[in-house]
Amino acid sequence: MSTTKTDQSFFTPERVEKFRDYVPFIAIALVILMFWAICGDRFMSVRNWTFIAQQTPVLMLLAFAQLMIITTGSIDISIGSSLAFSAFLGALGMLWFGDVGLILGVFAGGLIGMINGCILSLLKIPSFVTTLAMLIIVRALVIIASDGTSIYITAGSGASGGNISSVAAPWLLSMGKFPAIFIVAVIVAVLMWIFYEKTIFGQQLRAIGGNEKVLRLVGINVTLFKIKVFAASGLMVGLAACVNLARAGAATPQAGMMMELDAIAAVALGGTPLTGGYGSVIKTIIGALTLTIVRNGLTIAGVPPSWSQIALGVLLIAAIAISLNRNKIDVVK
């Protein structure tokens, strides 16, 4: 059965809707063209794109973690601290148990996520406040536990002198470099896409963001589900922490500072409304890429870091102003 509609105007609501869907893709194309025009081959070189491919994965994984939570209508601003905590525990795990100890980092992230989820849904404290408190607490815990020092990942097996703790794990360092880190990122992205778009869990994420009360009325345990969401998101942060550990070669107490905001920005640049109910893994990847490329391009163009932060802020507002659908927001809230 097919019905043909005759549209009076070119800008039908459906077409505007479709256009909004493409904003993240148009934005990234424009950004790339712009920096190509300004910086030429210094930007459009294999070397630079290799760098971008190394730079994006940590942000992308954090953005995935944030995407799950934002889709449900909550927000998590503790993931930067959680990343430092997880990286520290991952490194500590390697000191204690050898290479497999790294898994401790992933679980540490999951644990913090679960604590966030429990506070939020059992004590009924809004996610912003809950995770703000955790942002402060977890960062302090890292500093206390590490005594302000870092744990280094080294390539050689030579003993390190003095009080500096280090783990010899050349395999981990090579994981942090171009082909390996990129492959890991692609695998995680594919799994995340399947998880988010095709599973019952992913579908429920969006439904909760849409109308939580209805789900409670039909007998779905929303409280338990939210704890699961925060735990799953925490595991993703833990994974990001391990990737970050591989890239940075050290677990530092300052790791991941302000990264929570980058992750939120990446999700928003991907056109996901912060009010929940909608989201896209592919567009979140595009968002994370856009953020990295803009930073990278501005640096190559010689813009001072403070000014490039301003440019990023402006870009964020512009992107959201265009991609935000007032209709959808009206319905969601």
Added chain:
Amino acid sequence: MNEPNSEQLLTVEHVTKSFGGVQAMRDGSFDLKRGEVIAIVGGNGAGKSTLAKIVSGAHVPDSGRICVKGVEITRADHSVSHMQSCGIEVVYQDLALVPNMTAPYNLFLGRVPRKWGLFVDQKKMREKTREVLKQLNVTTVQDLSQPISFMSGGQQQSIAIGRAIAWGSDIVILDEPTAALGPNETAEVERLIEDVRDQHGTSFILISHNLDQVRRLADRIIVTHHGVTSGEFKRNEITSDRLVKAITLGE
């Protein structure tokens, strides 16, 4: 319109419910037969929503007796899921649907079919949705992949009512089903209710402020006043004026 047969589906006897110090329901009694449409009317705070929520399982009554198809519901069993398993579904005024999800999702709310344990069985959902929409004679919903917030109010309400009957419910509670709809959409939903009643023998409990609608649809009208089911009228034995008097004065 066929006459409801005499099979007693639901009996509610002297139920009470208070919240803190407020007695929302002091004495609620009514019964419902198969294929019958009854309406519960009353002013704000008269207890009609409380009564409906007790029947749907959302509120556990403090005292009183409820029987569904001759089986008494004990207070320990009294829950939404138990009432659902007894064949009672509710369509809430504006709490029935998840607006950002598709029609199939909303139809399968809380019952999403699984594939390999983890995944959503999209195909099964689409097929069943088409089947249900066809049964309901709803031909206006074409695109099953768009969020239902893109549909008209009448279409959305059809999906909500469709969900209630798709799973073989005998009793559907409609909480202000057309309060947010325009005249055409209201007519569409009313037609749907009558069709479903005639074809499936479903019974409806209609909670409404719209007395004209109540007089159009309901076989019997139950009036609540200050938490008491104070009167019961057959459709054709009551005038609008008399009904308004019963609602406002409890006479």
